[in-house]
Amino acid sequence: MANKIPAPGQNGYDKLPSISLPAGSEMWTGIEAWAEIDRTAALRAGIDPPLVIIDCYPGVDLSALTGEITATLPEYNVVDMEQLAALPSAVIDAMIARNLTDDRVFGVMSHATIDEFYDSERIGDLVRQLDLRQVPTVVIGWGAAQVRTSDAIVVLADMPRWEIQRRLRAGAPNWRCTNFDEDILRKYKRGFFVEWRVADRHKRTIFDRIDFLLDTTSPTAGNVVTGDAFRGALKLATQGPFRVVPFFDPGVWGGQWMKDRLELDPAQENYAWGFDCVPEENSLLLQAPDGQRMEIPAIDLVLAQPRELLGEKTFARFGAEFPIRFDFLDTMGGGELSLQVHPLTDYIQDTFGMNYTQDESYYLLDCDDDAVVYLGVKTGVDPHQMVAALHEATDGQHPFPAEEYINMFPVKKHDHFLIPAGTVHCSGANSMVLEISATPFIFTFKLWDWGRVGTDGIPRPINIEHGERNIQWDRNTEWVTDNLVGQVDVLSDVPGLREERTGLHELEFIEVRRHWFTTEAGHDTHGTVNVLNLVEGDEVEIVSPSGAFVPFVVHYAETFIVPAAVGPYIVRRTPGSKSETFATVKASVRGTSFGDD
Template identity: 65%
Template structure:
C-alpha cells in the first residue's frame, strides 16, 4: 500500500453522542404507543412526520398497538393530488438532473383546506381516541392532546432514495437517485425544515423515525430541547457518514476504522449540519435527530448574533473529507460566483472553499487555476469534445498542477478551476452550499451506477475566472501561511482563506495548552496533528470534551473562551480552526 505511515489507525469516533442532562424517560417499541396513549388520556394524538417517513408502516403499527383508536393518514386524506403538487413545484425542479431552484413555498400550499376541514370533522365525530399521522398532520385544525414530531436524518433519507423510495406524493421510486435528491434538496427539505421549526417549542415528544417503525424510539420534548441546549453551550461533534465514489481511496479505512471489505470510501461529511445527524443520549437510549435542528432551534447560541444576522438559521461552514489515497483524481470543476448562484438557483451565498492536505504521497498534486496564456476558446472546445467522448481533455495543457504535501493549504474562491489529484487526503474547508459543483471533465469515467456523471459545461464556463492564471494563483492561493501570534509552547498561523472568501482559517501548533475565544461566532476545528486533545472551559461553562486525530468538532458561539490541551505523546499537536470573518464581537 502507498498510504503513508501518518495514516496509522487512530481512535476516530464514528458515533459521537451529546448526553442530555437531567432525568428523562425514553421508550422503545410497544412502549412508544403506550406512552403516547397514556399522555393523551383519550385525546387526539398528532404525529407530524418528515417527508420520506414510512407513514403506511406507522398507520399499521399504531392500529396494531392501539386497536381501539381511529388512525388517519393525513397525507392521503387531505394533501393535494400528485399532479397538483407537480404543477406547484415544477418550476423549482427544472429539467436538469442535479440542479433546481430553491423553493419558498409553505406546507399548507400542498394541502387542500376543505379536505383538512373534513378531517377535523371526522376527528370531532369519532368515537374514541384519534391518531393523526403524516407530514403536515398539525395542519388539521383540531386541538392536540399529544403532539409528536417524527424526525428523520438526511443521510437516512438518501439511503431510502437509493433503495427505491419515491419522493413525497410522487411515483418516481425507480428514478435516478440524483433527481430524487434534487427534489428533496430544493423543495421538500426547504418546506419541511420551516414547518418543523415552528413545532420545536410545542412538541410533547420527539420520535426517532430513522430505524424500523416496529422499533421506534421516543423521548419527551423537554429532553429533545435540553439536548439542543446542551449541544449549543459547549463543543460537540455531529455524526459523520462515509460514502464510496469512483475516485475513492483507502486512507479513511485505516484512520476512521471503516469496513475494509468495501472497495473504497471517497467522501466523509464530518461537519455539514444540513446533512449530518446528532445523537442524543437520553437515559439508556440514544436517539438520532438532524443536526440542522440545533441550527434552526438555537441559531444565536450556536452561530452567534452577528453570524445569525448575516446568514440566518444556516450553518455557513463545512468540513468534509475527500479521500483519493490509492484512488483517482476528482473531477475538474468550478463553483458558481455569488451573483450567478443567486440569479440561477436562489441561493444567497456560494461555495467558496479550500483544500487542506491531511496527508499525501510524494507525487500528489492539486490542479488549480488556468495556465498563463491558455486560450479560453480552445479550452472550451476541448472540453466539449471530451464531453462528447471524442477525445480526453488535456488537463495539463490548460490547468496548473501544484505539488501537494501534508499540511499544505490551497485556497479556492468561487470561479477558480480546481481538482484534487490522486493519492491525497483532503480536509475540505468551505462554505456550505455543497451541491453546486459544476463538473467540467471527469476523466472519462462513469459513476458507481454505471451512468456518466453529470457534466455542466455551460454553467462552468459562465463562471470560470480566466484571469486566475499561473502567476495570480501562485501569489494568491498557494502557500499563504503567515504567523500571527506565538507564545510558550504554541504558534498561531493564518493559512487562509482568500480575501474574496468569508471564512477565516487559523492553524495552531502546540505542545501545551492553547487559549481560544469564539469571539461571539461559531468555530469549527479539526485536530490535524496528534492523536488526542481535550477542549476545556476556563470558566467551567461546559464539561471537558476529548477529540481525536482527524475529528472535526464545533464550538458554539455561546461557549466563549475555551482551551485546547494536548493529551497524546506526540512531540506536537495542531488544529485548524475556521470562523466567519467580520462577525466577531468587538
C-alpha cells in the same frame, strides 16, 4: 448509503459521538413508547377519546409507521392526513415544476410552505370531525400538525437527510411520488430544492409545541423522548463543544486512507467522502442517562438554537443556516476528482436562488510524494480553445488534456490551497484532503471527469455550459501562485504555541487559523461559531476556563463544533496523549470575530 454509523475504531476516531439529554430524561422504545404516548394523550383529552397528531418528515415510511401504530394501539383509528387532504400529485408537480427544472442535478430553491400542498377546506372538515370523535384517533402524515386542536398530543416523526438519501437509493420514492426507479440525482434534487426546504420551514414552526419526538431512522421501532427533553438537549448542546455523527460514502475516485486510518468497513471498495460537519445532512445522537440513544437531524439544532449556536452576527448574516462545512476527500490509492468550478455569488443567486456560494479550500491531511492539486488556468490559455476542448471531450473519444490548460501544484502534508468560487480546480490522486468550505455543497459544475462513469454505471453529469459562465480566466498561474497557494501568515510565535492565518482568500467569508502547540492553546469564540479539526496529534481535550462544561475529548482527524455561546475555551493535550506536537485548524465567519483584526 455506505457505513453510516460504523463501529468505533481502535485509533480513537469516534464514529458515534453523542449529546446528553437533560438529567432525569427518559427514552422509550417500541410498545413502551406508544404506551407513554397513549397515556399522555388520555390525560390531555380528559373525558374525550385520546387524539394524537404525528407530523412526519418527508421520507418517513407511513405504511410501516401506521402498521406499528395499529399493532401496538389497536383501539386507535388511524387517519392518513396525506391521503385525506393533500393536493393531487399532478397539481403539486405543476406547482413545483419551475423549481425542479429539466436539469438532472440543479433546480431552484423553493420558498413554498406546507399549506400550499394541502386543501384547506378538507383540513377544516377534518378538524370538525375530530372535535366529534368517538374513538381514540391518530392523524398521521407530513404536515399533520396543521390540524390544530387544543386536546391533541403532537408527535414529530423526524429523520436525517442522509437516511432519506439511503432510502431513495434503495428505491423509495419522493413524497407522494411513484418515481421508484428514477435517477437518484433527480430524486435528490426534488428533496434538496423543494421537499426538505418546505419540511424544515414547517417543522421549525412546531418545535415549541411538540409533546414527543420520534426517531424514525431505524427500520425497527424507533425511540421516543418528550418534547421537553428534545428541546433541553438542543439547549445543552450550545453550552459546550460537540460533534455530529459522521458518515462515509464511496465514489469513483475514492481512496483507502479513511478505510485504514478510521477503520471503516473493509468490505467497501473505497471511501471517497467523509462528512464530519455538514449539519444539513448529518445526524446528532441524543443519549439518555441509561445509555439509550436516538438519532435526529443535526439541522434541528441550527433551526431551534440559531443565536446560541451561530452567534448574533453570524445569525444576522446567514439566518438559521450553518455556513461552514468540513468534510474529507480521499483519493489515496484512488483517482482525481472531477475537474470543476463553482458558481459566483451573483450566478448562484440568480440561477438557483441560493443566498451564497460554494467557496472552498483544500487542507492536506496527508498525501503521497506524487500528489498534486489542479488549480487555476495556465497563463496564456485561450478560453475559447479550452472550452472547445472540454466540449470535444464529452464524446468519450477525445480526453481533455488537463495538464495543458490547468496549473498543477505539488502538495505536501499541511498545505492549504484556497479555492474561491470561479476557480477551476480539483484534487489529484493520492491525497487526503480536509475540505474547509462554505456550506452549499451540490453546486459543482463538472468540466471533465476523466472519462469515467459513476458507481451506478451511468456517466456523471458534465456541466460545461454552467461552468464556462463562471470560470474566472484571469486566475492564471501568477495570480493563483500569489493569492491561493502557500498563504500562511504567522500571527504569534512563543515557546510552545504558534498561531497562523492560513486563509481563506479575501473573496471568501471564512477565516482559518492554525494553532501549533505542545501543551495547550487558548481560544475564544468571540460570539461566533467555531469549527475545528485536530490535524496533528493523537488526542486533546477541550476545557472551559470557568468549568462551564465538562472536558470534551477529541481525537486525530475529528471535526468538532464550538457554539458561539461558549466564549473562552482551551484546547490542551490529555494526560494520555502520546504525541509531542499538536495542531488544530479553526474556521469562523470573517467579520464577526478574529477575522476583524
